[in-house]
Amino acid sequence: MIREIDIHHFAAAHQDGAFVVDVRDPWEYEAGHVPAAKNIPLPHLARRIHELPRDREIHVICASGSRSYAAAQLLAGHGLRVSSVRGGTHAWIRAGKPVVNGSRENVA
Secondary structure (H helix, E strand, C coil): CCEEECHHHHHHHHHCCCEEEECCCHHHHHHCECCCCEECCHHHHHHHHHHCCCCCCEEEECCCCHHHHHHHHHHHHCCCCEEEECCHHHHHHHCCCCCECCCCCCEC
């Protein structure tokens, strides 16, 4: 079973320096994302697992929670500690949290 966390628990983890992977397409990421989130689109995730930390939990986010849940299943299957952010970036924005627009610094 994949762990899902709500936006409030995610916000607390983010404030504490959580590792965040945004699995949306680059154009979605550029339109607005959680600060410091690393963009690895879901179709590329399997071949880029080596870029993710094995020594800490990975918080996976997308637009609403569907792709992040699928991504979390994939990552958990490879032995990584993961959680999927319920409500995704939409919930983050609705909660009034900070968003970075247009940045490609974490896009690969």
